[in-house]
Amino acid sequence: PQTFISPPSSVSCVQLETQKDLYPPPVSLLHVPLRYIGVLGNLYVLFESDRGLVLMDQHAAHERVLFERMLSYVGTNGVVPSQKLLLPQTIELSTRDSQMLREILPALQQLGISIAEFGPHTFLLDGLPALIKIGDPKQFVLDLIDGVKEATVPLDIRHLGWETLARTVCRHAVKAHDPLSHEEILALLEQLRHCQMPYTCPHGRPTLIELSYQEIEKKFGRVT
Amino acid sequence: PQTFISPPSSVSCVQLETQKDLYPPPVSLLHVPLRYIGVLGNLYVLFESDRGLVLMDQHAAHERVLFERMLSYVGTNGVVPSQKLLLPQTIELSTRDSQMLREILPALQQLGISIAEFGPHTFLLDGLPALIKIGDPKQFVLDLIDGVKEATVPLDIRHLGWETLARTVCRHAVKAHDPLSHEEILALLEQLRHCQMPYTCPHGRPTLIELSYQEIEKKFGRVT
Numbered sequence: 001p002q003t004f005i006s007p008p009s010s011v012s013c014v015q016l017e018t019q020k021d022l023y024p025p026p027v028s029l030l031h032v033p034l035r036y037i038g039v040l041g042n043l044y045v046l047f048e049s050d051r052g053l054v055l056m057d058q059h060a061a062h063e064r065v066l067f068e069r070m071l072s073y074v075g076t077n078g079v080v081p082s083q084k085l086l087l088p089q090t091i092e093l094s095t096r097d098s099q100m101l102r103e104i105l106p107a108l109q110q111l112g113i114s115i116a117e118f119g120p121h122t123f124l125l126d127g128l129p130a131l132i133k134i135g136d137p138k139q140f141v142l143d144l145i146d147g148v149k150e151a152t153v154p155l156d157i158r159h160l161g162w163e164t165l166a167r168t169v170c171r172h173a174v175k176a177h178d179p180l181s182h183e184e185i186l187a188l189l190e191q192l193r194h195c196q197m198p199y200t201c202p203h204g205r206p207t208l209i210e211l212s213y214q215e216i217e218k219k220f221g222r223v224t
Numbered sequence: 225p226q227t228f229i230s231p232p233s234s235v236s237c238v239q240l241e242t243q244k245d246l247y248p249p250p251v252s253l254l255h256v257p258l259r260y261i262g263v264l265g266n267l268y269v270l271f272e273s274d275r276g277l278v279l280m281d282q283h284a285a286h287e288r289v290l291f292e293r294m295l296s297y298v299g300t301n302g303v304v305p306s307q308k309l310l311l312p313q314t315i316e317l318s319t320r321d322s323q324m325l326r327e328i329l330p331a332l333q334q335l336g337i338s339i340a341e342f343g344p345h346t347f348l349l350d351g352l353p354a355l356i357k358i359g360d361p362k363q364f365v366l367d368l369i370d371g372v373k374e375a376t377v378p379l380d381i382r383h384l385g386w387e388t389l390a391r392t393v394c395r396h397a398v399k400a401h402d403p404l405s406h407e408e409i410l411a412l413l414e415q416l417r418h419c420q421m422p423y424t425c426p427h428g429r430p431t432l433i434e435l436s437y438q439e440i441e442k443k444f445g446r447v448t
Contacts, residue, residue: 038261041437042273048264057444084385205445211435213265220281 029198036186039217042179045189052212058188060201062174065191067202068136069131070111070166080112081130088126089120089138097145098123104148107162111169115141132173167202253422260410266403269413276436282412284425286350286398289415291426293355294335294390304336305354312350313362314342321369321426328372331386335393356397367396391420391426 034047034054045056073080093101098121105115116129125141134140147168152160180188192198192207201207217223258271258278269280297304317325322345329339338351349365358364371392376384404412416422416431425431441447 037264037270040261040270040277040440044440046261046264046270046277053264053268053270055440055444057446060444182378206443209440209443216264216268216279218434219430219433220279220284222281 029193029195034189036189039180039185045185047189049210050214052210052214055209055211056189057201057205057207057209057216058180058185059174060207061188061192063170063201063203064195064198064207066165066173067170068197070129070170071163073112074110074162074166078165082114082127083130084110084114084127085125085137088124089116091122091123091125091138091141092124093123093145095121098183100148101145103119104160105166107160107165110162111142111166113144113169129169129173134159134173140172144168147172154184170202246257253417253419257411260406260413263404263409269409271413273434276434276438276440279433279435280413280416281425281429281431281433282404282409283398284429284431285412287394287427288419288422288431289412290355290397291390291394292419292421294353294388294394297336298334298386298390303334306336306351307354308338308351309349309361312348315339315347315349315362315365317345317347317369319345323426324372325369328384328389331384331389332393334386337365337368337388337393353364353393353397358397364396368392371396394426 032049034049037046037060038046039045040055043058045058047054047056070080101115101123102117105117108115112127112129112131114125116124116126118124125137128134128137128140148160148165151164151168199207214223256273258273261270261272263269263282264279267282269282271278271280293306325339325347326341329341332339336353336355337349338349340348340350342348349361352358352361352364372389375388375392423431425438438447
C-alpha cells in the first residue's frame with residue numbers, strides 16, 4: 001500500500017537537505033486529511049487519517065518548521081530578524097568555549113543571535129531570533145554551545161556550515177516549548193504541511209509516524 | 225517491565241472461563257489510571273496511561289461486559305431477563321437450520337431469547353435479552369444461527385454448552401452497536417474495569433492493547 005510517510009531510510013538527512021533537486025518530492029502532506037483527536041503525554045499529537053492513527057512529535061515538527069523558516073530567511077534576506085533583549089546578559093566561558101564561540105559569532109549573527117565580545121572570556125548577548133520564544137536566553141546560549149560541540153566532534157569549527165548551526169539552534173530553541181493549546185497544535189500542523197520536507201525533523205528523525213488500521217487489527221487479533 | 229495487559233497466551237479462552245479458580249487474577253484494571261483522549265475510526269477508544277497509549281476495542285469490550293452479565297444472571301437466577309417484542313416476528317428456516325434451532329431453544333430461553341416453534345420450519349420470536357439493544361431482531365436471530373453453525377463445525381449441537389452459546393449471542397448482539405457518546409464510552413470502561421477477565425473478549429481476543437512510550441520513542445528514533 002502507498003504510504004505518505006516515506007523518506008527513504010538509506011538517505012541521510014544532510015543529503016536530503018543538500019540534494020533537494022535530486023530527491024523527488026514526497027506525497028504532499030498538504031493533501032492528507034488529518035482529524036485531530038488529542039494529545040498523548042504532552043508531546044505526541046494524535047490524528048485520525050484515512051488509513052489509521054497518526055502520531056506527530058510536536059518537538060520534531062516544531063524543529064522542522066523553525067529550521068525551514070531560518071533557511072528561507074537566510075536564503076532570501078541573508079539574515080534572520082533579531083529581537084533585542086530588554087536586559088542584555090553577560091556570559092562567561094572557558095578559554096576553549098570562548099575560542100569556539102568567537103569563531104561562530106558571524107554565523108550566529110546571521111541566524112538572529114546577537115552576541116558581542118566583551119572581554120577575553122566574556123560575551124554580551126543582546127538579541128535572539130524573533131521567530132522563537134526563549135525562556136532563559138543565557139541558558140539557551142550555553143545549551144547551544146554544548147550542541148555545537150556535539151555536532152563537531154572532533155572539534156573543527158571551521159567546517160561547521162550555517163545549516164548545521166541553524167539545525168542546532170532549532171533543536172535548542174524548541175526544547176523548552178511544552179504543552180500546546182489546541183489552536184497552537186493546529187497551527188503547527190498547518191505550518192508543517194507547508195514545509196518542503198515535512199516528514200522529518202532537521203536531524204532526520206520522523207515528525208510523524210503512522211499506526212495503520214491493519215496493524216491495529218493485527219494487534220487486536222481481528223486479522224492474522 | 226510489568227505489563228497490566230497480560231492474559232497468558234498459552235491458555236485458551238475456554239480454559240480461562242472454566243478454570244477460574246486455578247488461574248491467578250491479573251493485575252486489576254480497576255486500579256490502572258486511564259485518561260480518555262478520543263476515538264479512532266469510530267471503534268478504538270484512545271486512553272493515556274502512566275506508560276503510554278492504550279487502545280480499547282469497544283466491540284470486544286462490550287462483548288466482554290455483556291458476556292459476564294449473562295454469565296452472572298444464569299449463575300444466580302438461572303435465566304437472563306427477557307424483554308417482549310412489541311411485534312413478534314416469524315422466522316422461516318431451512319430443514320437443517322430448523323432442526324438445529326429446535327435443539328438450542330431451551331438454552332436460548334435461558335439467555336433471554338424467547339423463540340417458540342410455530343410449524344416444522346417456522347418459529348415465532350417474541351422476546352430478546354433485556355440487557356441488549358437489537359436494531360433488527362429477526363436478522364439478529366439469523367446471524368446468531370450462522371454463528372452457532374460456525375461454532376459447531378462439524379455440526380454437533382448436543383455438545384454446545386450454554387457458555388459457548390452466550391458467547392455467540394454476545395458477538396452478534398454488539399455487532400450492530402456503533403458510534404458511542406463520550407458518556408457511553410466512560411460507562412463501558414467502568415463496566416469493563418469491574419469484569420473478572422477484562423483483558424479479553426469472550427473469544428479470547430484482546431479488549432485493550434498498549435503502545436508504550438518506549439515503543440513510540442523507538443518509532444520516532446528518539447531511542448534506538
